[in-house]
Amino acid sequence: MTKTYEDGLTVLKNIDFEIERGKFYTLLGPSGCGKTTILRMIAGFMEPTGGSIYLGGRVINKVPPEKRQVNTVFQDYALFPHLNVFENVAFGLRIKKMKKDVIAAKVTEALNMVNLDGYENRAITEMSGGQRQRVAIARAIINEPEVLLLDEPLSALDLKLRTEMQYVLRELQQRLGITFIFVTHDQEEALAMSDYIFVMNEGRIEQSGTPNDIYDEPINRFVADFIGESNIVPGVMIEDYLVEFNGKRFECVDAGLRPNEPIEIVVRPEDLEITTHEAGKLKVRVDSQLFRGVHYEISCYDESGQEWLVHSTKRAEVGAQIGLTFDPEAIHVMRFGETEEEYDRRLEAYEEDEEEAGVVSHER
Numbered sequence: 095m096t097k098t099y100e101d102g103l104t105v106l107k108n109i110d111f112e113i114e115r116g117k118f119y120t121l122l123g124p125s126g127c128g129k130t131t132i133l134r135m136i137a138g139f140m141e142p143t144g145g146s147i148y149l150g151g152r153v154i155n156k157v158p159p160e161k162r163q164v165n166t167v168f169q170d171y172a173l174f175p176h177l178n179v180f181e182n183v184a185f186g187l188r189i190k191k192m193k194k195d196v197i198a199a200k201v202t203e204a205l206n207m208v209n210l211d212g213y214e215n216r217a218i219t220e221m222s223g224g225q226r227q228r229v230a231i232a233r234a235i236i237n238e239p240e241v242l243l244l245d246e247p248l249s250a251l252d253l254k255l256r257t258e259m260q261y262v263l264r265e266l267q268q269r270l271g272i273t274f275i276f277v278t279h280d281q282e283e284a285l286a287m288s289d290y291i292f293v294m295n296e297g298r299i300e301q302s303g304t305p306n307d308i309y310d311e312p313i314n315r316f317v318a319d320f321i322g323e324s325n326i327v328p329g330v331m332i333e334d335y336l337v338e339f340n341g342k343r344f345e346c347v348d349a350g351l352r353p354n355e356p357i358e359i360v361v362r363p364e365d366l367e368i369t370t371h372e373a374g375k376l377k378v379r380v381d382s383q384l385f386r387g388v389h390y391e392i393s394c395y396d397e398s399g400q401e402w403l404v405h406s407t408k409r410a411e412v413g414a415q416i417g418l419t420f421d422p423e424a425i426h427v428m429r430f431g432e433t434e435e436e437y438d439r440r441l442e443a444y445e446e447d448e449e450e451a452g453v454v455s456h457e458r
């Protein structure tokens with residue numbers, strides 16, 4: 095589907111994706127890339143300019159929001175400040191004119207799901223940010239939607255509460271079996287919670303896949319950079335399984351590119367190991383070091399002036415000449431301008447070629 099706003103700005107360009115029932119999906123991308131616009135269209139608050147949205151095989155473009163089996167948890171929670179917790183959660187059921195005792199039972203169950211038993215009579219204004227968040231979730235799940243849309247619901251919470259709510263949401267999703275579509279610009283949140291992630295940039299989906307796929311096999315610089323910290327360096331693919339960067343050749347596990355094709359390589363900071371200057375595949379000088387609790391974040395520069403970021407449990411001395419070493423698997427090769435489809439096709443074609451040639455395929 096596509097979306098062009100009245101002012102002529104096309105904010106979504108050929109967005110095309112399918113989701114399965116009962117999984118946790120995340121739309122991840124920088125501010126302004128179009129995540130909220132997608133949610134608004136799934137919720138029914140606006141229509142796509144081109145294309146269709148299906149729910150269970152039925153086109154729902156023209157179905158009004160209240161007739162869709164879809165509910166939204168908004169970033170600012172959108173609770174009614176003049177109503178207590180019970181009435182906020184009961185709101186949707188009252189509109190549906192359900193019986194009083196059914197409403198009471200459902201509200202109790204929904205509050206229990208979000209660990210807010212006993213808070214029925216509290217005023218919303220007397221609830222903390224995290225508690226309001228839970229009320230908003232209880233209000234959304236009480237309608238038993240097929241899909242729950244969550245628009246940056248944790249962004250207003252402090253770090254500790256945010257981590258706690260990540261567990262709550264993940265656990266709730268698994269218990270209810272409802273499809274969640276979660277929007278965030280926080281890559282750690284996306285990696286921790288999702289079954290499947292769509293990485294978005296400027297109105298497009300750059301890459302989609304499981305958290306592991308996206309972290310280990312980013313298809314381009316944008317994804318590599320956005321998902322976790324990366325060392326991204328220009329290089330040349332000399333031949334299958336041999337790459338050159340920093341003026342040296344290294345064994346790698348990538349294949350199926352043109353001989354001598356210019357590429358970019360990615361090495362994650364945690365895949366670089368500190369060794370002596372002599373033993374290092376890369377010879378570097380330590381520029382700065384930050385203690386991050388679990389590891390040290392060490393910034394080094396090689397002779398060509400290229401920065402290398404290292405995450406290590408070992409300390410390094412600022413100013414010291416050290417070596418960095420890594421396994422062939424730590425090098426991930428990216429082709430310039432390759433789309434996700436082209437990347438998948440290349441891998442498939444290469445695997446078929448290898449099978450025909452009777453070569454045992456390299457485990458990736």
Ligand SMILES: Nc1ncnc2c1ncn2[C@@H]1O[C@H](COP(=O)(O)OP(=O)(O)OP(=O)(O)O)[C@@H](O)[C@H]1O
Binds near residue numbers: 279
């Ligand atoms: N009603 C509107 N009219 C015109 N342009 C809009 C409207 N709503 C959003 N936009 C523009 O569409 C683009 C995408 O906005 P959207 O809110 O979908 O992004 P987002 O990825 O959710 O960002 P954020 O994380 O900041 O909420 C932005 O450039 C925004 O300015």
